[in-house]
Amino acid sequence: MPTMNIIQAVNDALRLEMRRDPDVVVLGEDVGKFGGVFRATQGLYDEFGADRVMDTPLAEGGIIGTAVGMALYGLRPVPEIQFADFIYPAFDQIVNEVAKYRYRSGGQYACPMVIRTPYGGGIKGGHYHSQSPETHFVHTAGLKVVVPSNPYDAKGMLISAIRDPDPVLFFEPKRVYRAAKGEVPEGEYQVPIGKAKVTREGSALTLVAWGSMWHEVEQAAREAEAEGIDCEVIDLRSLQPLDTDTLVQSVKKTGRAIVVHEAPRTCGFGAELAAILQEKCFLHLEAPITRVTGFDTPFPYTLENEYLPRAPRVLKAIREVVSY
């Protein structure tokens, strides 16, 4: 089985899906001959041509608006937003058009597409190359939101997303784009959307994370294990739809939970998870559900390590929650 990083896995999924289905097209800034600023679409232009791998003018609203028309007409567009920080010019199109098209037309029309975008900090990107805007889209009915943490899931979930009848926001953890390597099967396979994965079994508490923060949580769990604390780790993978069953099952077992995300804390997805878990696991809880997150500031440049909820901060929270 070949070893791939996340970029290679994304690229492989796009290539396989474009070979399988002539309606799958890629569009965005620099995705053509150049292959994307992160090289996620490398080689696709040469294999599939300028008609299916389309460089667009520099306007995110135009990219998504155009993708809406393509999807309505029967294509399966996979637009790339170069950085998630630049998704906001397309916010109206995503929230008011993409998300609502099926609903508002009474199911007459559908608007399936996969909006791929690298997100997250830790790459010295400052305000505008570091943000984690997933919550905005989870909060919007009609969108699915997924965040893979590793190459296997990236490939399998991207294939599932492209075949999904609904629009999917596909957030790619750019900090671990190349650092996260793993075995990835050749050929097509699917990782279902809406299913979390228990990546480490434990009994002391449940750690929930997604994307690049899963790696921090996993490291914190390893360090906690050395201290005799046995953590269960859940890679959420899909924020909408949410695999409530896996979360609830785990927290009922451990009685403690820490949610970790790099987006700001207030109204971050951790708040929703904490609410759901207290609603469904109230009598099983041994400690308050705790959030380790980015702070309620714009994403900083110099102090980004301090801002990010990395393993040391997670470990500190683990000790506190276990001894509550």
Next chain:
Amino acid sequence: MRREHEVGAVPRRQRGNHREWEPGRFVKEFPLYRLVAEDGELVGPPDEVTLSDAEVLKLYELMVLNRALDERMITLQRQGRIGFYIGSIGEEASILGSAAAMDEQDWIFPCYREHGAALMRGMPLVTFLCELFGNAGDAMKGRQMPCHEAWRPGRFTSISSPISTQISHAVGAAWAARLKGDPMVAITYFGEGGTSAHDFHTGLNFAAVRKLPVVFICRNNGWAISVPRERQTGSETIAQKAIAYGMRGERVDGNDLLAVHAATRRARARAAAGEGPTLIECVTYRVEGHSTSDDPRAYRPAELVEPWKQKDPLLRMRRFLARRGALDDAADERIRAGVREELQRVLKEAEAFAPKPPLESLFEDVYAEPTPLLREQLAELEAAVAADPRVANPRHSDA
């Protein structure tokens, strides 16, 4: 009324490499294209007429229906039978003339005044009326406020309230059709206010870069709610904006059905031949308020509107047809009576539907299949309604 941009205030000569600004230059470069004068006389070249008298008559009948529909629905709103209405009084020729110029396989990406085009594309009148009521007969399942219809069988896409978002959808569909090798040309509608929105810019830019088969129809009706055209753009015309994008622009008398049809037909032919998109400015006028929620007396002197009433597109076509011997007063009265009767009959039919779509429809079509969370929320709502039926009443003090 003083035009706010006062082009004459710009210095005539400046240093540097610029084109000299001549006030009125673009009005000259984009002369108003007209085939039929207000008195109904054919004043344009006869060989540019693209409709037979029989076809004009058919479109005239649809214009009469469209006008009667708007008037009746405004009354219905005032009676409290529907919550809102937004129509196209005075703009019928711009809408129906252009929509009729498209081929059957072409897609229409409407703004919110193109209800006549939806009916032209086969949307049953009763289905349109049910949308206004949001009742059990509404194809949109009661999810949108009135006048936000969609009709998939007629390739008439779904209307949203945000301004100009449909423009890039038309561009994407045209792009998709080209990739699939389909001979489809997309047409999209927006007002002159919509040309200020960013989707106008991105849409026209994307279309021109790829020479996509799109016809952009700007219904320049002079007003975006209370803001006059002069406050919307410093350009002398809307059509001239096409130059900067690298596409053709044309300025048309939007109250001249034949001119709108002919100009759109030409634009469609160029688009289909791979010659790229066209921006057509239909110069017309919003003789009523923006919608039933608006009262233009608060910001618009009545004397501005009067001349436009004389330019009424229905009146012009009636005069045109009369001159051609295709319509006399008796026949016109028969058309009007027929329309009144049809509206009355179909209105009854629409009001006979149950007032609300079923409860579970609230949770359908968010996704292709409801998520577990949505199923949970449906159960929660059903339990709440069962526990206390007042949940479904507008005022929960009602029994």
